[in-house]
Amino acid sequence: MDNMNKTGKINIDNDAAGSEKAAYYGRYISNTHRLGRIMTAIVLVLLLAAPFAVGVYLNAMPNIPAAAKAFLGVGVVYLVSGIVEYLIYVPMLGAGGSYLAFITGNLINMKIPCAINARDIVGVKSGTPENEIIATLSIATSSLVTILVLALGVLLMIPLQPVLQSPALQPAFENVVPALFGAMACKYYRQNKLVALIVLTFMILVFSFVPSLIGSTSMMVIPSGGLAIALSYLAFRKKAKAAAAGEENK
Numbered sequence: 737m738d739n740m741n742k743t744g745k746i747n748i749d750n751d752a753a754g755s756e757k758a759a760y761y762g763r764y765i766s767n768t769h770r771l772g773r774i775m776t777a778i779v780l781v782l783l784l785a786a787p788f789a790v791g792v793y794l795n796a797m798p799n800i801p802a803a804a805k806a807f808l809g810v811g812v813v814y815l816v817s818g819i820v821e822y823l824i825y826v827p828m829l830g831a832g833g834s835y836l837a838f839i840t841g842n843l844i845n846m847k848i849p850c851a852i853n854a855r856d857i858v859g860v861k862s863g864t865p866e867n868e869i870i871a872t873l874s875i876a877t878s879s880l881v882t883i884l885v886l887a888l889g890v891l892l893m894i895p896l897q898p899v900l901q902s903p904a905l906q907p908a909f910e911n912v913v914p915a916l917f918g919a920m921a922c923k924y925y926r927q928n929k930l931v932a933l934i935v936l937t938f939m940i941l942v943f944s945f946v947p948s949l950i951g952s953t954s955m956m957v958i959p960s961g962g963l964a965i966a967l968s969y970l971a972f973r974k975k976a977k978a979a980a981a982g983e984e985n986k
């Protein structure tokens with residue numbers, strides 16, 4: 737019925753246009769995954785080959801068993817963080833944005849805020865084709881800007897070194913990330929102040945009583961995110977029951 741116009745005829749043109757768009761989007765996603773997997777494999781090979789190439793050239797190869805043992809000690813810690821980041825960021829960024837973000841890195845500081853801000857400006861929702869395109873374009877732009885800024889930084893490193901090492905600016909550099917996420921999070925905290933207050937209070941108490949967890953902020957996303965989801969679900973159930981009770985009273 738949705739595909740019928742006022743005369744009762746099926747709108748074949750709209751169906752054909754929708755099918756064509758769906759097919760084109762399907763091809764886009766398929767090509768994105770193909771190119772993303774290829775480029776990810778190339779990057780992984782280059783990242784692993786670079787230290788070995790330097791070691792061979794300088795005749796200073798590391799002790800492989802010792803390096804593997806050290807890697808396992810660190811890798812186990814970051815395994816949970818890597819899984820959590822994948823489960824959280826991929827739905828937000830889509831296929832193209834995820835490949836770009838994980839290849840170029842610096843997700844938390846640059847890519848995620850950029851993608852979220854672009855998505856909010858345009859007014860699209862996660863999981864939609866529009867979000868896929870916006871996230872990919874915003875992360876690609878962020879990557880290019882990052883490369884440009886780094887190139888300028890390398891060129892101006894010597895002239896700006898006295899300014900960057902000034903004691904007066906050190907507190908600012910130490911608080912760049914908290915300031916960035918504080919400004920970004922404020923918008924979302926205002927949407928549900930009660931949930932934000934409870935989660936923030938809980939995390940402040942956890943970090944106050946167990947200061948050693950401050951260095952494991954990525955892993956602490958699991959309990960804080962789980963608490964926020966549980967509180968939001970309870971609030972949703974409460975509103976649904978209230979709405980159902982209101983309908984019965986009518």
